[in-house]
Amino acid sequence: MKDIARQQMSIKVESMDMLNAQIQMEGKASASYLAMASWCDQRGYARSADLLYRQSAEEREHMMKIFKFVNDCGGNALSPEIKNINHDFSSLEEVFETALSQEIEVTKSINNIVATARKNNDFGVENFLQWFVTEQLEEEKTMRDILDLFDLMGRDGIALKLIDERIPAK
Amino acid sequence: MFPMERIHSSRYYTFYQSDTERCFYIDFGHKLVRFTFCELLSLRQKVWAIDIESHFDDEVNPHGLEILSLCNKEHLFILNTLEVLDLKDLLTGAFFMLDIAAQHPVLASKA
Numbered sequence: 001m002k003d004i005a006r007q008q009m010s011i012k013v014e015s016m017d018m019l020n021a022q023i024q025m026e027g028k029a030s031a032s033y034l035a036m037a038s039w040c041d042q043r044g045y046a047r048s049a050d051l052l053y054r055q056s057a058e059e060r061e062h063m064m065k066i067f068k069f070v071n072d073c074g075g076n077a078l079s080p081e082i083k084n085i086n087h088d089f090s091s092l093e094e095v096f097e098t099a100l101s102q103e104i105e106v107t108k109s110i111n112n113i114v115a116t117a118r119k120n121n122d123f124g125v126e127n128f129l130q131w132f133v134t135e136q137l138e139e140e141k142t143m144r145d146i147l148d149l150f151d152l153m154g155r156d157g158i159a160l161k162l163i164d165e166r167i168p169a170k
Numbered sequence: 171m172f173p174m175e176r177i178h179s180s181r182y183y184t185f186y187q188s189d190t191e192r193c194f195y196i197d198f199g200h201k202l203v204r205f206t207f208c209e210l211l212s213l214r215q216k217v218w219a220i221d222i223e224s225h226f227d228d229e230v231n232p233h234g235l236e237i238l239s240l241c242n243k244e245h246l247f248i249l250n251t252l253e254v255l256d257l258k259d260l261l262t263g264a265f266f267m268l269d270i271a272a273q274h275p276v277l278a279s280k281a
Contacts, residue, residue, distance in 0.1 A: 001175050002189040005268035008207040012272045013214070013265050020215075076211040120272035 009074035015125040016075040018113045019066050025109055026063035027080035029102055030056045035087045036095045045092055045160070047167035054170060055099070055139075062132070069128055092160055093150045100143035107136040142168070177267045180260035182253060187268075196260070198247065209241045214261050216240075217254070225251040 009016075037052035063080070070077040089095045110132045117125040149166055153159045174186035174195055186195040194205045205213065216238060224230040236254050238247045249257065265271040 001187065002192070003269065004187060004189070004192050004194075005207060005210075005265075005270045009211075009270055013211075013270050014272050016211075017218070074207070076208060076215060078215065122272065 011070075011073045011075060011125050012117075012120050012122045013075075014120060015113070015117055015122045016070055016073075018116060019070050019075070019125070020078045022109060022113060023063050023066050023070070023077060024080040025106060026059050026066065027082050028085070029106060030059035030063060031082045031085050032102060033059060033099070035085050036089070036099060039087065039089050039095060040092070043092075045164045047164050047169065048092060048095070050169065051167050052095075052099070062135070073124070091155070092163070093147070093155060096143055096146045096150075100140065100147060103136065103139045103143055107140060110136055178260060178263040180256045180263065182256045183260045185260055185264040194264075201245070203240060203245055205241065213238075213240055214265065217257050217261060220254055222251065222254060225254070 011019075033052050033056035037049045037056060040046075040049035040052060067077045086098070089098065110129055114126055114129050114133065117123070117129070146163075146167060149163045150159075153163055173190070174188045176184060177187050177194075178185045182199060184197040186197070187193075188195060191204075194207070194210050196203050196205065220236055225234040225236075234251045236249045238249060239245070240247065262271070
């Protein structure tokens with residue numbers, strides 16, 4: 001008997017399922033950053049808005065990277081259905097706390113896929129995800145550094161404006 | 171039709187591979203359906219996406235039926251709860267036999 005299925009797909013179906021779930025997660029993260037950017041833009045936090053718009057685009061790039069990988073490996077990448085995006089934030093600090101929590105969730109999910117791929121000897125998937133492992137460390141650091149500014153500079157009045165001015169521009 | 175090799179059977183369905191055509195067949199009892207590999211992956215994703223719990227909720231799915239459109243809308247199936255569960259079993263076993271699933275069928279169906 002010919003190994004037709006294996007000839008058609010280079011990765012395990014479990015990896016494909018997990019990568020499709022990751023596509024969904026990255027898509028939701030992109031939409032969520034867009035909601036945060038909108039909140040900041042409307043309240044005059046221009047640099048924060050710029051950063052969050054960029055983050056939104058970056059998450060979409062991540063999503064597309066995984067999407068293309070799944071299809072290139074012969075899998076079936078699924079376009080994500082995005083709903084239930086939160087648009088309500090009580091403060092600028094809450095925006096960045098939400099951003100950091102979101103990044104931590106993405107990191108956990110990536111690590112989980114890497115661990116499963118390793119367990120299943122799906123080395124192509126493990127190797128592909130190494131870039132994401134490094135990227136997530138950087139993403140978490142960016143948000144953590146911003147949250148540190150609130151401890152250093154305060155949470156009211158002019159402090160918020162000064163924090164916004166110190167948001168890194170790429 | 172070209173000769174086919176039986177890969178896996180469940181209670182209601184049988185899964186075949188045709189080396190000559192480089193495709194797969196599922197015998198649904200009353201109908202034999204041909205699948206390319208892409209169509210097979212798509213079937214698997216559709217079956218996996220079925221919320222079986224809704225079959226036991228009179229308000230969400232009062233009749234416990236599922237409508238499945240296969241192979242780019244070429245076929246339409248109406249399955250009851252037992253048939254959906256059986257199709258899941260068939261695909262879990264078949265993918266394991268095709269050597270592209272990492273998990274043993276018993277483990278996969280428990281997940």
